[in-house]
Amino acid sequence: MRDWFVRHRIAAGIVAIVLVVAAATVYVVTTVRSQQPAAAAKGTPALTYVDNGGGQNLVTRIDKDGNRSTGDLKCLRVYTAGGTTVCLKMTLPGAYSATVIDKSGAEVKSVPLPGTPSRARVSASGRMVSWTVFVTGDSYLAPGGFSTRTGILDLKTGALVETLEGFATTIDGKAEDRTNENYWGVTFADDDNTFYATLGSGSTTWLVKGDFASRSMATARTGAECPSLSPDGTRVAYKKRGGRLGTWQLFVLDLAAGRETQLPGSDGVDDQAAWLDDATLAYAKARQGGAPTIFSSPADGSADPTELVPTASSPSP
Structure with missing residues (x-):
């Protein structure tokens, strides 16, 4: 037993x-x-962005089915179009570069940068690449209290413009040669020659329209910053001061009609918006406490923003 x-x-x-x-x-x-991490919900617009979670700054892609993929590329700012990616990254403490990558993932060009990365853009064809860095200071909050450098690279010809300050600029119809000019936030038209950017001088900012071939620019409107040209070339989105508190808000300008549309719920935005398609804009905005979140808004101002990705920045289509 x-x-x-x-x-x-x-x-x-x-x-x-x-x-x-x-x-x-x-x-x-x-x-x-x-x-x-859960896959993004279906219906989320396809976009590339920098995942700021854990301070890793990994470039991540969400496709149209909501599937999320992350590689090894780390960037402070990224933009992808036409098979070309520009990655603004730190190479050494205090040293930065604009690294251009083709659709196969191969590095085709690296340009040393003279300051902290701020903005990045690629033309729809993938031929033209631009970046903006802060040379001194790290904020737009004090007009005239910072210095920027904006460069443009033509991948087809190899032409490199390290700063737009050498371009001939016409301000309000008059040729100007100011010593305290700053340029930032380039956006390209589909002809790979025409571009828009911001000109800041003293306490005034202008939307400028540029011609890369002739190395010239002319002001088109005051008060606009960080422009983004729509895929169909008919509208420009930008931020400008507005509201009772004078915070930055997103506006969309109809170039033919000269009519501005304010995007509701965009108060406090400090980003160069990206067009995900002809009807949708994406941008990063810091939440209470400082963590950035990517939102999307209808370009016609018909609805409030929709949260796309938390703890993320630098959206591109």
């Missing part, structure tokens, strides 16, 4: 161990699954 109890006690112990291991396995698998 004693042997029977011993045998059955051992068997019961083995069964108990198996049950504990099985339960632990279920717990571990369930926990790991819960810790894995």
Whole structure:
């Protein structure tokens, strides 16, 4: 009888161990699954962005089916179009570069940058690349209190313009040669020659229209910053001061009609918006506490923003 109890006690112990291991396995698998990032919901516009979670700054892509993929590329600012990606990144402490990558993932050009990355753009064809950096200071908050450098690279010809300050500029119809000019936030037209940018001088900012071939620019409107030309070339989105508190807000300008549309819920935006398609804009805006979040807004101002990706910045289509 004693042997029977011993045998059955051992068997019961083995069964108990198996049950504990099985339960632990279920717990571990369930926990790991819960810790894995969920795929974005279907219907989310396809976009590339910088994932700022954990300070990793990994470039991430969400496709039109909501599937999320992350590689090894780390950027402070990124933009992708026409098979070309420009990645503004830190190479050494205090040193930065604009790295151009083709659709195969190969690096085709690297340009040293004279300051902290701020803005990046690629033309729709992938031929023209631009970047803006802060040379001194790190904020737009004090007009005249910062210095920028904006460069443009033509991948087809190899022409590199390290700063737009050498372009001939016409301000309000008069040729100007000011010593305190700053340019930032380039956006390209589909002819790979025409571009828009911001000119800041003293306490005034202008939207400028430029011609890369002739190395010239002319002011088109005051108060606009960080322009973004729509894919169909008919509208420009930009931020400007507005509202009772004078915060930055997003506006869309109809170039033919000269009519501005304010985008509701965009108060406090400090970004160069990106067109995900002809009807949708994406931009990053810092939440309370400082973490950036990517939102989208209808370009016609018909609805409030929709949150796309938390703890993320630098959206591009």
